[in-house]
Structures are given as C-alpha cells and as structure tokens.
Amino acid sequence: MQKLVVVALNSLLAAGLYATMSYGLAVIYGVMRIINLAHAGLMMLAAYTTFALNDRFGLDPFLSIVIVAPLFFLIGMGLYGTLVRRLPRSAAGPSIQSLLLLFGVWLVLQNLAYAIWGGDTQSILTPYTMQSVRAFGEGFGVPQILVFGVSILSLVALNLVLRKTYLGKAIRAVTENRDAAMLSGVNAGRIAAVAFGLGTAFAAIAGSMLSTLYAFTPDFGRSFLLKAFCIIVLGGMESFTGVAVGALVLALIENFASAYTSIPVSFQDAISFTLLVVVLVAAPRGLPGLWRALDRRLVAR
Amino acid sequence: MSFLRRHPALPAGLLFAIGLLGAPLVAERGTLNDLWNVAFAVVLASAWNLLGGFAGQVSLGYSAFVGIGAYTTVLLSLAGWNPTLTLPIGALLAVAFSVAVGLPTFRLRGPYFTIATIGVGEAVRVIASGVDFTGGASGLRMPPGTFDFTSNYYSIVILALFTVALCAWLSQHAFGLALEAIRQDIDAAEALGVSSTRMKLEAHAISAALVALAGGLFAINFQYISPSNVFDFRLSLSIVLMPIVGGMGTVVGPVLGAILFSYLQIKLLASPALRDSYLFIYGGLLIAVMLFEPRGMVGLWERLVRKLPRWRAPRTAEPHRA
Numbered sequence: 001m002q003k004l005v006v007v008a009l010n011s012l013l014a015a016g017l018y019a020t021m022s023y024g025l026a027v028i029y030g031v032m033r034i035i036n037l038a039h040a041g042l043m044m045l046a047a048y049t050t051f052a053l054n055d056r057f058g059l060d061p062f063l064s065i066v067i068v069a070p071l072f073f074l075i076g077m078g079l080y081g082t083l084v085r086r087l088p089r090s091a092a093g094p095s096i097q098s099l100l101l102l103f104g105v106w107l108v109l110q111n112l113a114y115a116i117w118g119g120d121t122q123s124i125l126t127p128y129t130m131q132s133v134r135a136f137g138e139g140f141g142v143p144q145i146l147v148f149g150v151s152i153l154s155l156v157a158l159n160l161v162l163r164k165t166y167l168g169k170a171i172r173a174v175t176e177n178r179d180a181a182m183l184s185g186v187n188a189g190r191i192a193a194v195a196f197g198l199g200t201a202f203a204a205i206a207g208s209m210l211s212t213l214y215a216f217t218p219d220f221g222r223s224f225l226l227k228a229f230c231i232i233v234l235g236g237m238e239s240f241t242g243v244a245v246g247a248l249v250l251a252l253i254e255n256f257a258s259a260y261t262s263i264p265v266s267f268q269d270a271i272s273f274t275l276l277v278v279v280l281v282a283a284p285r286g287l288p289g290l291w292r293a294l295d296r297r298l299v300a301r
Numbered sequence: 302m303s304f305l306r307r308h309p310a311l312p313a314g315l316l317f318a319i320g321l322l323g324a325p326l327v328a329e330r331g332t333l334n335d336l337w338n339v340a341f342a343v344v345l346a347s348a349w350n351l352l353g354g355f356a357g358q359v360s361l362g363y364s365a366f367v368g369i370g371a372y373t374t375v376l377l378s379l380a381g382w383n384p385t386l387t388l389p390i391g392a393l394l395a396v397a398f399s400v401a402v403g404l405p406t407f408r409l410r411g412p413y414f415t416i417a418t419i420g421v422g423e424a425v426r427v428i429a430s431g432v433d434f435t436g437g438a439s440g441l442r443m444p445p446g447t448f449d450f451t452s453n454y455y456s457i458v459i460l461a462l463f464t465v466a467l468c469a470w471l472s473q474h475a476f477g478l479a480l481e482a483i484r485q486d487i488d489a490a491e492a493l494g495v496s497s498t499r500m501k502l503e504a505h506a507i508s509a510a511l512v513a514l515a516g517g518l519f520a521i522n523f524q525y526i527s528p529s530n531v532f533d534f535r536l537s538l539s540i541v542l543m544p545i546v547g548g549m550g551t552v553v554g555p556v557l558g559a560i561l562f563s564y565l566q567i568k569l570l571a572s573p574a575l576r577d578s579y580l581f582i583y584g585g586l587l588i589a590v591m592l593f594e595p596r597g598m599v600g601l602w603e604r605l606v607r608k609l610p611r612w613r614a615p616r617t618a619e620p621h622r623a
Binding site (some may be wrong): 039086095097100103110223264267274276281 | 335406424
C-alpha cells in the first residue's frame with residue numbers, strides 16, 4: 001500500500017514537468033497546426049542558458065526562469081517572424097514541410113550548443129540537488145518537488161492568461177476556428193507570432209527545470225519531445241485539461257511499469273516511445289475521443 | 302532524339318554508372334573508398350525515396366533497416382555462415398520488420414506518421430543498446446577473413462545501380478503512379494481504387510530490403526558495427542536529408558543528394574573546422590530547401606532551365622519528370 005502511494009506521488013511530481021513541456025507544443029499546434037520539432041532543441045538551449053547563468057553569475061536555476069522564459073519568448077517570436085511565417089498555410093492539417101523546416105531549426109540549435117559549450121555532458125549542482133524530504137518512508141528529492149511547484153505555478157499563470165485576457169481569448173478562438181476568429185477581428189498572424197513565442201517560452205521553462213534534474217548534452221531533449229508529443233495526442237491535441245490528464249497518464253504508466261514490472265531501467269524510454277505509437281494508432285483522438293466513443297456506446301445501450 | 306528528351310538524365314546516369322563500374326581499373330584505394338560511400342548513400346537515398354518521395358510518407362526511422370541488415374550479417378557470419386549468404390536473410394528480416402511497423406503506422410497520415418517513425422526508431426535503438434546479443438555499447442566485430450574489397454565494391458555499386466534502375470522503372474509503371482496518387486491526395490487515390498495501405502506496405506518492404514542489403518554490405522566493408530553507428534538517429538537523418546535536398550519524388554534527386562552529401566561528408570571529415578559544423582550545414586540546407594524550393598536540386602534545375610532562352614527544341618505541353 002505504502003509503495004503504491006509512493007509510486008503515485010512520484011508520478012504526480014513527474015506529471016507537473018511533463019505537462020509544462022507539453023503545453024508549449026500544444027499551444028503552437030492549436031493555433032498554427034504545426035508540430036514544432038524544434039521544441040527539443042529549444043528545451044536543450046534553455047537548459048544550457050540556465051547552466052551558463054548558474055556558472056557565470058551563480059544564479060539559482062529556478063530563479064533564472066524569470067530571465068530565460070521572456071528571453072525565449074522573444075526568440076520564439078523571432079523564429080516565427082523569420083521562418084515559420086513564410087510557410088504556405090495548410091488548412092487540412094500540419095504539413096510535412098513545416099515539420100521538416102523546424103527539424104532543420106532543431107539541427108541548427110544543436111550545432112549552436114556544440115559550438116558554444118562543446119559536446120561534454122553538463123549538469124547543474126545546487127546546494128539542494130542531493131537533498132530530499134522524507135514522507136511515507138521514502139525520500140522525495142527537493143529538486144523534483146520544486147519542479148512540481150514551478151510547473152503548477154506556470155500552468156496556473158498560463159490558464160489565467162488564456163481565460164482572462166484578450167490575448168488568451170484570441171488564442172483560444174484561433175485554435176477553435178481560425179476563420180471565425182478572423183471574421184470577428186482577431187489578427188490571426190499576430191496571434192500566431194505570440195503563440196509561437198508562448199510555446200517557446202514554455203519549452204524554455206521546461207528546459208530550465210530539466211537542467212536541475214538531468215545531465216544534458218547538445219543532443220538532449222529528443223526523448224522528452226517524443227514524450228510531450230505522446231501527451232498531447234493522449235490529451236486530444238488541443239485541450240488544456242487533456243494535456244494535464246495525458247501528462248498524468250504517461251507519468252503513471254512509466255512509474256508503475258518501472259516499479260511493478262521487471263522491465264530494466266535502460267528500456268524505460270522505450271515504454272513511452274512504444275506507447276506513443278500505440279496511442280497514435282489506437283486512439284488518434286486521444287483520451288477525450290476514447291471517452292466520447294465509450295459514452296456513445298453506453299448511451300446506445 | 303525524342304527518347305532522350307523524355308529522359309534528359311539518362312546519358313549522365315549511364316556515364317555515372319560506367320564511371321563507378323570502371324573505377325577499380327584506374328582509381329586508387331582512397332578514391333574507391335569514397336566511391337563506396339557514394340554508392341552506399343545512393344542506395345539509402347533512392348530506397349527511402351520510394352516511400353518518402355514517391356508516396357510522400359516521410360519516415361525518420363530508416364536506420365532500423367540498416368541495423369537489421371548489418372546485425373544479421375555479423376551475427377550469422379559469427380555463427381559460421383558465408384557472409385554473402387547472410388545478405389538475403391537480412392533483407393527478409395527487414396521486410397518482416399517493415400510490415401510489422403507499417404501495419405499500424407500506415408493508418409497515420411502526414412506528420413503523425415513521421416513522428417511515429419521517430420518513436421519506432423528510438424525504441425529500436427534503446428532496445429538494441431540494452432540487449433546483449435548486439436554487443437551493447439562495445440559493438441561486434443566480423444570474423445576475420447571475410448573481407449575482399451573488390452567484390453564488396455562491385456556489390457555495393459551493382460546494388461546502387463539496381464536501386465536507381467528499379468526506381469526509374471517503377472516511376473513509369475502503375476505501381477509508381479499509384480504511389481504518386483497517394484502522395485497527391487490519398488482519399489482521391491482510394492476512391493479511384495488504389496489500395497493505399499497495401500501500396501505503402503509494398504513500397505516500405507521494397508525499400509527496407511534494399512536498405513538492409515546495403516546495411517549488410519556496410520558491416521562487411523567496415524568489419525565492425527555497434528548500435529550507436531547503425532541504429533543512430535543521425536543515420537536516419539542523413540537518409541532523409543539526401544533525397545529531400547536532391548529532390549523528393551524524382552529518380553535523379555536522391556542520386557544528386559547522395560553525391561552532394563557524400564562529397565560534403567568527405568570534406569567535413571577532412572577539415573576539423575567543418576567537422577564541428579555539419580549540423581549547421583544539414584539544418585541550413587533543410588531550412589533553405591523547405592522555404593525556397595521544396596523540390597530540391599531538381600526543382601532548382603528545372604527553374605533554371607525555364608529561365609534560359611529558348612535555344613532548346615520547343616517542349617511539349619506536358620512537363621516531364623526528370
């Protein structure tokens with residue numbers, strides 16, 4: 001029983017981070033119907049920026065988010081203005097062209113990190129890196145708890161922006177129906193730029209937090225990109241609650257699989273990659289789609 | 302001459318083929334090694350192009366097939382087989398794997414398929430690095446006495462020429478046209494009676510077999526493989542970049558892309574300054590192609606030809622494919 005609680009708590013802690021890194025992807029997908037493959041590169045670059053701030057000025061990685069997030073918001077707007085804006089718009093869904101373009105951006109970002117920081121594995125050590133809090137007879141790492149706290153804060157902030165401000169309402173309107181939003185006077189181009197900046201900023205928040213938990217190289221982030229994609233598919237691609245539920249489901253599956261099955265730790269990433277394929281194929285509309293299908297079947301009976 | 306006008310790349314292709322086949326008579330070993338790499342790249346790029354270019358199903362998981370071919374050859378050779386006999390086994394295993402992966406993932410469209418193939422490729426890599434029989438991180442070595450450069454050189458060159466010829470032939474026949482229809486509009490193709498899943502599975506299987514054969518020859522040529530060199534994401538990446546930069550969905554494009562990339566790679570390996578910036582070059586090329594000319598070098602060439610004054614014979618109304 002105790003083990004169950006501990007595993008569940010660990011899943012919850014992981015889910016906060018997973019949700020943060022997935023929202024960036026979901027916002028951009030919602031507004032532009034683009035899958036941002038550069039997301040992984042942006043997380044990696046934010047981890048390195050956090051590392052540099054910590055290394056040079058001794059800035060705490062969690063405090064550095066205050067600098068890193070706005071900086072990456074601007075970087076995201078810049079990427080949109082110089083590259084993404086020029087892509088032909090496809091109404092049907094994301095185009096291979098946009099995917100490959102952002103893939104190119106990812107490669108360039110990787111090389112940028114190699115050029116500046118070299119290929120060695122880096123990590124950030126803080127006074128609390130090794131500390132833990134004991135509960136239910138098990139230690140929970142302080143960084144993990146802080147990451148969870150910051151994730152919740154940033155998600156609450158995002159939710160407030162999306163619900164209460166004109167900008168947020170415009171973003172949601174474009175996500176739901178681009179043409180109708182434009183007819184009501186929303187400048188969809190500008191909203192897309194802001195959404196790309198917002199998505200990039202969330203990639204950066206996730207990257208800063210990842211840097212406190214994992215060691216990283218310029219190749220860092222690919223497995224997290226795949227996890228984030230798995231989560232937004234689980235969540236039904238564009239719903240706010242869906243992403244949170246998807247993050248929790250993935251975290252639960254990963255943690256329970258490693259705690260209760262004999263799958264070796266080195267195969268853990270393979271679980272989420274396989275899950276990604278299974279979810280894409282079996283439930284392309286995610287959990288909301290599954291729920292609706294189940295609902296319909298129950299009603300029919 | 303009308304035949305030549307319909308196939309403008311044919312003379313160049315024949316010259317290229319004769320050059321590759323005749324090279325061992327005149328060239329030195331170093332040059333031949335470079336040409337080996339060119340031929341290897343041509344097989345990978347052209348085979349990928351069958352599914353990715355013709356049918357428009359961009360897969361980022363092709364290193365799995367290189368790995369299956371290479372590991373089959375090494376493992377069976379270590380068990381005492383003649384390395385040549387292991388090649389078809391590797392191809393068969395790759396076909397089986399391509400069907401196993403294709404059956405579920407071909408239900409996905411466009412970018413969703415692409416993302417799923419990254420997932421499959423990564424899962425294969427993670428598992429291959431974790432199990433014992435692949436030699437783990439330290440890799441495996443071929444048994445001694447299994448290497449003869451000349452026969453290996455001719456094998457890869459003939460495989461490359463066969464692959465390109467097969468692509469050229471398929472592109473002119475019902476199968477290639479069906480793939481083209483799938484790329485342009487999968488629903489319309491289905492409505493016209495093209496069984497899209499079956500066609501995609503067949504294209505996937507053919508290209509998987511060709512890539513696995515090249516993987517087996519890779520293992521024989523380099524005598525050493527490890528999960529990090531044959532299941533690498535970077536390998537999947539260059540397999541995709543070559544046809545895209547050359548011109549997706551054309552016969553000539555992947556060959557041009559393969560030549561360009563092998564040349565770049567040889568240059569990059571030779572200069573330490575450039576070796577650290579190959580991702581800049583790959584990424585930059587990808588961005589430039591997607592923004593300015595999605596049909597790559599072939600598209601650029603066609604644009605150039607159109608700009609030229611009309612010194613050539615008047616062209617027929619139908620734009621022919623290179």
